[in-house]
Amino acid sequence: MPRTRAAAPTTPALDIDELIADPATHIVVCCGSGGVGKTTTAAAIALRGAEAGRRVVVLTIDPARRLAQALGLEELDNTPRPVELPGPAGGSLDAMMLDMKRTFDEVVQAHAAPDKAEQILANPFYQAVSSSFAGTQEYMAMERLGQLHAQRRDGADGAPTWDLIVVDTPPSRSALDFLDAPQRLGSFLDGRFVRLLSAPARAGGRAYLKVFSAGVNVVTNTLTKVLGGQLLRDVQTFVAALDTVFGGFRKRADQTYALLQQNGTAFVVVAVPEHDALREAAYFVDRLDEDGMPLAGLVLNRVRVPAVPSLSAGRALAAAEALEELEPSDTSATTGVTAALLRLHADLAQAAARHQALARRFSSAHPGVPVVQVPAAAEDIHDLTGLRSMGAALAGGD
Incomplete structure (x- = not known):
C-alpha cells in the first residue's frame, strides 16, 4: 500500500x-x-x-x-x-x-x-x-x-x-x-561605583571620615585626577539625588x-x-x-507578489528569449518592450518565490507564530x- x-x-x-x-x-x-x-x-x-x-x-x-x-x-x-x-x-x-x-x-x-x-x-x-x-x-x-x-x-x-x-x-x-530597563537601572543604582560616589553626600561632615577608609580616599583621589575635581563633584551631586528622584522610577519601571x-x-x-x-x-x-x-x-x-501568478519565471524568460531571437523583419516596435516586461516579470516572480521560501523557513522553525504578509x-x-x-x-x- x-x-x-x-x-x-x-x-x-x-x-x-x-x-x-x-x-x-x-x-x-x-x-x-x-x-x-x-x-x-x-x-x-x-x-x-x-x-x-x-x-x-x-x-x-x-x-x-x-x-x-x-x-x-x-x-x-x-x-x-x-x-x-x-x-x-x-x-x-x-x-x-x-x-x-x-x-x-x-x-x-x-x-x-x-x-x-x-x-x-x-x-x-x-x-x-x-x-x-x-x-x-x-x-x-x-x-x-x-x-x-x-x-x-x-x-x-x-x-x-x-x-x-x-x-x-x-x-x-x-x-x-x-524590557531590561528596570534590572539595569537597579544594577546601576546598587552598583559599587555608585555607592562609592554617593557615600560623601550620604555620610556628610565628620561621618565622612569614618565611612571613607584610606583605600577609598586613594580611589577618590585617582578619580579626581582622571575626571577632574569639578566633574567628580558634578557626578557626586547627581548620584546623591538618584535615590530620591529615581527610586520611584525604578518601581514604576518594574510595574510597566x-x-x-x-x-x-x-x-x-x-x-x-x-x-x-x-x-x-x-x-x-x-x-x-x-x-x-x-x-x-x-x-x-x-x-x-507577481502580477500574473500563473506565469512562472521560467516561462517568462523563455518567452523573452524567443522574442529576442526573432529576425528584425519579424518584429514590431513593441517586441523589445514586451521582452523587457517579460524579463521584469521573471525577476519579480523569482523574488516572490524566494520570499515565500524564506517565509516557510521561518514558520517551520516557529510553527505556532501567526503570520500576516504585507505586499x-x-x-x-x-x-x-x-x-x-x-x-x-x-x-x-x-
Whole structure:
C-alpha cells in the first residue's frame, strides 16, 4: 500500500482586526530590526484601530520624522497631538514622539522638591546623561509608556482618554532593551561605583571620615585626577539625588514591565523577507517567549507578489528569449518592450518565490507564530491613504 505524504502544517494567520477589536487589548508594541517598516506598521495599526472606534495614541521612539508626515502633522514631540481623520472615524487618534531629555526632566520635576529639581537640571553631568547616556532612551521609553497607560483615566464624557496604545520601538535588538530597563537601572543604582560616589553626600561632615577608609580616599583621589575635581563633584551631586528622584522610577519601571507581560499587551514583530531581518525576528520571538511576553505574531512586510501568478519565471524568460531571437523583419516596435516586461516579470516572480521560501523557513522553525504578509507597495507610504491601504493588507485584505 503506497504511503501518503503528510500535509505540511498550516501557518496560523495574524488577524490584526481581531487584535485591535478586542477591548481587552490595551497595548500593541511593534518591534524588529531597522529598516523593516516598524514605524509605518505602528501608524497603520493605530489608524485602523481609530477608524474601528478605538481611542488610540501612537508613540514612536524612532527619531525619524516619517510618522508625522504620514499622519499629516508638521512635527511630533513629547506631547500627544490629535490627528485629523477624514470622515466618521468613530474613534480618535493621537500621535507623539519620545523626547528622552524632556521626559527625563519631567521625572526630575515630578519627584524632587523645586529647589532640588533646579539644582539637578542645571548639573552638567545630568545634562550629559539625560541627552546621550547609553540606555537613557530605553529608560525613558519605559517611563513614558507607564505615563500613557496611567493617563487612561475617565475623561469628561466618561470614556478613557485612550483605550489603545501603539508603541513603535528603536531599531535592531535595542528594540527590546527597554524590557531590561528596570534590572539595569537597579544594577546601576546598587552598583559599587555608585555607592562609592554617593557615600560623601550620604555620610556628610565628620561621618565622612569614618565611612571613607584610606583605600577609598586613594580611589577618590585617582578619580579626581582622571575626571577632574569639578566633574567628580558634578557626578557626586547627581548620584546623591538618584535615590530620591529615581527610586520611584525604578518601581514604576518594574510595574510597566509587569504590564507588558499581561494579556492586554500584544507584541507584533515586524520583518522583511530577508535572511538578516528574519534572523532578528527569530531572536525577538525567542526573547519574548523567554520573558513571558504575549506575542501576537509576525508582520512580514514588503513581500513581492507577481502580477500574473500563473506565469512562472521560467516561462517568462523563455518567452523573452524567443522574442529576442526573432529576425528584425519579424518584429514590431513593441517586441523589445514586451521582452523587457517579460524579463521584469521573471525577476519579480523569482523574488516572490524566494520570499515565500524564506517565509516557510521561518514558520517551520516557529510553527505556532501567526503570520500576516504585507505586499510591497508601489511607492513609499507618506499619507493617510497609504497607511489605510497598509492597514487593509495587515488585516488580510488586498
